[in-house]
Amino acid sequence: MASQLPTSPIAGAINSFNKDGLKPTETAEKNPLPSSADVKQEKTHQNILAEVEGGAKLRHTDTKEKIVLPSADDVKQEKNRQSLLSEVEADHSLKKVTTDEKNPLPDNDAIAAEKKEVEMRTGIEQYNKENMKHTDTQVKQVLPDKDTIEQERRNSLNE
16 A cells, blocks of 8 residues: 555655554444424425426405505694695785894993093003013011921920
8 A cells, every 4th residue: 555655745644653542433424314394394395396387276366455544633634734835835925124223322331431441451552661670579488486386396296
């Protein structure tokens, strides 16, 4: 047998493989038989196909149409809808109207307040910065005396 295998690296690996490490197993072929329900379904399917192919005789049947009539609420809603649509679509004659625009003027107090604000803003904007003098800010901190420090220390220890 080894002489019939080709001399490739795979064939060499197969020939040199250690077969002692393999476990013996038994192969079992499973061919499940169909259940009685499957056989019955297949028979009915075959019978139907045979009847269709052989030209089965059909029976005459009467068709009954069931018409559902709208309820009173449905009819009422439809009438309301139709009446609204007809009102909207109807020609309406409208009167010509002129509009008067009223623009009330502010009272004297409001005018005076606005005038003051405008004068203040213009005064700030036109102020001459060259007239200002340079000043140095000095920060003076008053430190607590010994008695105050001692009293605070006693209060913190008591708490």
